[in-house]
Amino acid sequence: MKLWISDLNKQERRTMSACFGGWALDAFDVQIYSFVIPTLVAVWGMTRAEAGYLGTVALVFSAVGGAVAGRLSDRIGRVQVLKLTVAWFALFTFLSGFAQNFEQLLVLRALQGLGFGGEWAAGAVLMSEIIRPQYRGRAAGTVHSGFAVGWGGAALVYALVFSLVPQEYAWRCLFWLGILPAFLIVVIRRYVKESDTFEEKAKRISAHKVSALAIFKPPLLRKTLASSLFAIGMQGGYYAVVTWLPTYLKTERNLSVLGTGSYLAVVIIGAFLGFLLGAHCADALGRKKTLMTFGILSAAMVCLYMFAPLSNSAMLILGFPLGLFANAMFAPTGAFYAELFPTELRGTGQGFAYNLGRGVGAFFPALVGLLSATMPLGMAIGIYTVGAYGIAIIALLFLPETQGVALDSNQNEPLVGDELPVNTPTRTTS
Template sequence: MFNWYRDITSQERKTFWGCFGGWALDALDVQMFSLAIPVLIATFGLDKTDAGLVSGVTLVSSALGGWIMGAVSDRIGRVRALQLTIVWFSVFTLLSAFAATFSQLLVLKALQGFGFGGEWAAGAVLMAEAIRPEHRGKVMGTVQSAWAVGWGGAVLLYAVVTILLPPDLAWRVMFGIGVLPAFLIVYVRRNITEPARGLLDRARRAPNQVNPFAIFRPDVLRVTIVGALVGVGAHGGYHALMTWLPTYLKTERHLSVLATSGYLAIVIIAFWCGCIASAWLMDRIGRRPNLALFAACCVVTVLAYVFLDLGNTAMLVLGFPLGFFAAGIPASLGALFNELYPGEMRGAGVGFCYNFGRIVSAGFPILVGHMSRDMSLGTAIGVDAGLAYALVVVAVLALPETRGKMLQQDLSSDTERAPLPAPDIR
């Protein structure tokens, strides 16, 4: 399953580890907020809708950051854009630790989100352009598995810090750790170079050709609309579920902090396994069937997890498929979206499709919090997440299959090169 690693070049490996490390550290910071929601509610006197608002505002700002910085990477290069967004994200995560009021926290988390979204867009395009097409799905899916690594680190830190420190100090320490991604800049500057194809592309491009709105041209408009719908379903389902999962386990399942961490550990391990499985399947069966398969399985497992009257043991067992199938969707999006657009607008296209979903999905955590006033939190999560994942199943069927597509950067041609023949899966 990991034979591809021996087949890629030294520069491809360095780019892989740079992106992997960046996304793991981002996940560490982002998931700390979800874990800290119960403490933040008590500290600032919030209700669930207020807590969902912080998550929602962060998602909107990250969406704008992804689209804008994706377009910026088309102009200044993927590596420089990645460096800028890492610094931005790290600084505002650290500053969030010093928020004295709910309003301050809201603003700082919004600014943090802008950098996070931009970092994903720049890193995803960099990785897609640096890796050869026959391994693109496997490599980008494996990079996405870094989210599980960072998520697991956040859970471990949460368990340790909340034991050693009082709650009103623990969440500040956790947010303060968010400065760690800044140290990744040293690795990026020393080891990662701009893909040669991208350098050629930018050398031939006039400055006025860089336009974030080019993705709405008639020849790519349909792809942009459908891709954005896929992003809405993918992010909406994930954030409706994962933002509120720790609170759900604690308040409705009445699990202790350590027990909640234990349940989350199962989901996180499954998430990593799901990313790796999706990475392998993408290059075997194609982008569309892989994405539809994982989304359909998400609908079934989410509804079972929150609606069935399960005991603790059954919930523990079901937690594995919940995390496994939830992972396959984001693991598929990086490769798919990169392969939908030509080089001169790839950063803008990837940034928009992936992050437009964040703008719309910002309403999902807020809606879950609002709906939980009139129904159980578990029911609210199940309804919102189930509908979101169902949208992915429908939307992905309207996109073309892109497995094996060359990411041609030469603007002398108006079209990408033809896809490679499908690999023999016997």
């Protein structure tokens, strides 16, 4: 990994570093909620269904934020939108620490979700346009590993804060620490440049002249529908597990705060390495083979983890592949989605498809909460997660392989109507 990173130029490395930090701090803010669910249930007397609604509303609004930010990034630039969204989700995570009841937290979580979804949409497009094609999969996946770093940071801070502060105040402290991503804006403002691909296209064609509805017309319609369905399955399955795993370990397995943190640490280490593994596989095997392989492995691992009569020791060990497979599946998505859409609509198409998946997939945590009222929580998690991964695997069959597509290529680009060029698979060699 060190050799390929050293081959990147200064702009590529700076963009990677900034986006890695953005993903890590984004994950820190988002994952804080999963750790405070048991406390809110105890302190506020929330039901599991209400806890699921809080998880779902942030994801639903992140879908809206991602779609809006994706469109804005095609009009005013990727970097400008990245700065705006980082500031937004940091602010509303911080304000969540002042919530006095379920209704207030529901509104604040919804607003926080707008920035969470928007940050990914802008950052993923920026990364894919700046990194050269032969390293795009590895770079996108490596940056995605920042999510595991942020998740791990949230787990460590959770264990520390809850060990030192009474739980009725500790959960507020976690949300207040969510203001930290705001400092990343200084780095982005100083070191990260807009992509040449966007600026060159903007000179030729004004982005606002290309209708956002073009992603629902041939030849993009099939890509839009299939990539949206894939995102629904991938993210629905992932969030069904991630949102409820700390609660499952604490309430069903009766683990302490430190015990829960230890189990999650194994999952998070697997997640970090999974991003790196998926990143390299995406460039070595191709996007589709990587996504299909880890989708199947993720479904199989969830079946084993949730349905098999495992001891706590076995669950500790299996937490590693559980995190590894699920997150390896995410690694190629930034590059894959960017390669599906042309520059004029890259933010719009990627933002819509990926975040529609996030929005619909957001209902899976709520459905798990509802179903857990009639059956064990682990079984409810397993049913929805395996079903979701099945949807993702089927959707992949309708998408093309995109490895090696040159995003800035204008050669032989057919038109949609009279104005929209579409990427053809013009490939480069490493």
